[in-house]
Amino acid sequence: MKLSQRVQSLTPSKTIEITSTANELKKQGHDVIVLGAGEPDFNTPAHILDAAIQSMREGHTKYTPAGGITELKEAIVKKLERDNGLSYSGNEITVTVGAKHALYNLFQVILDEGDEVIIPAPYWVSYIEQVKLAGGVPVIIEGKEENGFKITPEQLKEAITERTGAFLLNSPSNPTGAMYDREELEALGAICLDHDLVIVSDEIYEHLIYGDDKHISIAAISPELKSNTVIINGVSKTYAMTGWRIGYAAGDARIIKGMTSLSSHSTSNPTSIAQYAALEALDGTQEPVKQMLAAFKERRDYLVGRLQKMEGVSCDTPKGAFYVFANVKEAAKQGGFDSADAWVKGLLEEEKVATVPGSAFGSANHVRLSYATSLEQLQEACDRISRFIKSK
Template sequence: MISDRVKQIGMSPTLRISALAGELKRQGQDVLDFSAGQPDFPTPEGVKRAGVRAIENNHTRYTANNGMQELREAIVARIRRDHDLHYDPDQVLVSPGAKASLYFACMTLIEPGDEVIVPSPYWVTYPEQVRLAGGTPVFVPCRGEDGFRLDPSRLAAAITSRTKALILNDPSNPTGASYSEEQLRPLAEICDRHGLWIVSDEIYSRLLYDGRRFVSIATLGDSIRERTVMINGLSKAWSMTGWRVGWTAAAQPVIDGMGKLQSHSTSSVTTISQFASVEALNHCDEEIARRVEAFQQRRDRIVARLRRIGGVCCTVPEGAFYVLPDCSGLLKRMDGVANGVELAELLLERARVAVVPGEAFGAANHLRLSYAVSLEGIDEGMDRIERVLEQG
């Protein structure tokens, strides 16, 4: 009755954990949610007002499938300011969220039997979208001691005659790893030498800490840019997850192919959201900078608290708003808790703290915690976790 295509994929583990935490809250339980993949800050006021104006001015009809001209012009202007890359508005496709952008990219680039390199740990959706497109995800481990960054020698070793693309998430969900230009260049050279596409998921690019500057791999030469599918959106840095606005900038044949898929599936993004997005791209830099400062304070707090727990090893994230502690040492001294899945279940059941097991991201015996939580919430959550772990 159900297609094999759907049977081969699972429900998003992160959404499942969030739904379970939400259900406990609705039952009156005091649950602290560290599983969320969205900021706790509100959408900026000016952006909300722009959305309201769009409704009041009756901008509620379809737009062009690829997005409003004004929005696509704002996107290429933003790319030019941030990366000194010049795209034509026709080389941009606006989609209902970066997840949709990624899906359309996979469906456009991947043929049945193609291999796609996915650095691990990875965002849970990458391998599923590759499989839906008929491809095979090839996982390349990235070690915590290397900052969870992809090692060029491991990338080269994973390439075969069937390799079609690399999915690069910078900064990374779930690790927070990011790359400097010097770290990106050998990866770009390998991809260029083998003629690989690079699907560059840059959704967290505005959320970098300690004065780091984001470098898009698309900036590392004309040939790399031509084979890079640059994906971004407003969900994370602008706190607009529910507005569902993402975009792709890429070579014209890729955009044309993705646009055909979108025209027969989702069609254009909500018109109200598009008007609000123009405001977001043009006027929110100072507010985002303040939020980055707040996220950095939260990162520092949660890393310090995690490192107080015996048997937990925690790499400092460089961006995004997640931390992925290795709990292998902790698990060795716990009775009846064998892996990250069971540890996450224990913490939800006994501490009423929702976290996501690292197994969902290809990281056994790890946990992913979001620090899109207030400092007070971080302290309360970590207090609860420590109390449960002390009880054994």
């Protein structure tokens, strides 16, 4: 049987490749430390679990509207007002099977064959493939390391052509943890408005921010930017609910209607029980979020401190998310490896520490290390990485 050209054009995920190798080594009895996971290691908070159980007992186990239950959409409206200072109505919200699904549907709705989407690098691995699946063309702009991995207005302006339809923004960023401040967002937003671009604002890490920096949604800067922006978010990262698969989009009612219609012909609806759990996550106590954030900060500070002392490794302190994006170009060179990818492979084979090569995110000299794991695991991982570097 033949496979479609659409599927054959997809690039295999290096994240999945590393994870598969790590799991195979674990099956063989090796003690593997995995720093590749893009999910909190905490369990979903108890009050959210209780709400899911209660929803089942109350019979909420049937189909729901394709765009989500009314109660959850209302909770999302309240959340956007409370956290972001944004006002939306119910027909400007759709609930999806995770934020990844929201992004997928959005690209399917706004792109025609050959339409270009400008994507800053380093980027999350699925952005590129989702644009391609919608018939679009990813146009990559490099966020320079010396600029905190952020692009400039000049770079954005130069990348725009008559085929450009959208600009994708991820702040805080996966994989770098970089954040754009208000002034930077205003400058980028002004260019998008000049060219009438759809701004896709992935804000999934908005509550995982450390220090005094505050998340600013580009949609909150002006009514004009709000009109051109579709916000993508979900409960996975903030509430340790990756497996529940609840995301959402907020934006222009026509786009949201199109996304909902697409869902009605694919997933039917997000899982009913998960929706009631997400409702409790948004409306219930936020104390567990504060506790997880404090733990992540402690881990971040430890990991960055250790990495910065290793020969041939350099990294800045990320402002958000739960990843460190470390430059290992010199460590790889000194160790006799021809690339960071080879260095990552050697680290896994020799010291059983799994990280994700930066090439998966569009940056050849880096590796992504997740600190969404215990401090004890991070300590052991750093000991192994240090030993690996010194052995070369």
